[in-house]
Amino acid sequence: MAQWSSKLFEYTWLETAAGRYSGFVALANASLRQTADALALPLGDAQRQTLTEQYRKLDVWPDVGPALERLRSAGFRLALLSNLSDDYLLANMSRNGLNGLLAPPLSTDRVRRFKPATEAYGMGEAAFGAQRSEIGFAAFAGWDAVGARWFGYPTCWVNRAGQQAETLGGDIPLATRDMTCVIQLASL
CATH class of the missing domain: 3.40.50.1000 (HAD superfamily/HAD-like)
Structure with missing residues (x-):
């Protein structure tokens, strides 16, 4: 998770510096794919979408x-x-x-x-x-x-x-x- 998050931010910064914009969901998918590949973890499209969709289901802290x-x-x-x-x-x-x-x-x-x-x-x-x-x-x-x-x-x-x-x-x-x-x- 930490590697995925780190790669996701790297991709947002890279796109912004390069004057490009794919949007959060596209970069979340791309960074998850890259992280899974780097860790040699098999991860299909459906699994990647399920994980990326978790950003739609974040809980706020109690305070x-x-x-x-x-x-x-x-x-x-x-x-x-x-x-x-x-x-x-x-x-x-x-x-x-x-x-x-x-x-x-x-x-x-x-x-x-x-x-x-x-x-x-x-x-x-x-x-x-x-x-x-x-x-x-x-x-x-x-x-x-x-x-x-x-x-x-x-x-x-x-x-x-x-x-x-x-x-x-x-x-x-x-x-x-x-x-x-x-x-x-x-x-x-």
């Missing part, structure tokens, strides 16, 4: 719903900005009961550039009609936190896995293993 409800009640507008496709994002929002808390998702499908491309992060400004300095960004991955910070978003890193901080880009001042940093970011 996400209450944190989003708190932010929404405080008047914050919220949206997902993700490399996942629109249909996967909508399926996950519905599955996790987040539809009433979040605005329509901002999929990189809209700009045909994966994060950390500035076009991807720029979707937040366009969607909310706000300056980047007025938009808080919560990242799951260290590289995404750095990219959002470089773009100019006040950023926090929800470092669930306790990963080592990125050395390129400097420290992310707000980083916790739960949604605490998101609440702190909203309080700034």
Whole structure:
């Protein structure tokens, strides 16, 4: 799983750097195929599709719903900005009961550039009609936190896995293993 995920991100970065865009699902399939081949694991098309479809069935962490409800009640507008496709994002929002808390998702499908491309992060400004300095960004991955910070978003890193901080880009001042940093970011 870790190798597949790593290869998937490599492919998104490669396509963005090369000015190409196949979309998340195509790259998830290609990266899974490459990973299975590299590990000499037999994996048919049906098995690969079943595994790729799991991105449509992601569970949120238990503290996400209450944190989003708190932010929404405080008047914050919220949206997902993700490399996942629109249909996967909508399926996950519905599955996790987040539809009433979040605005329509901002999929990189809209700009045909994966994060950390500035076009991807720029979707937040366009969607909310706000300056980047007025938009808080919560990242799951260290590289995404750095990219959002470089773009100019006040950023926090929800470092669930306790990963080592990125050395390129400097420290992310707000980083916790739960949604605490998101609440702190909203309080700034």
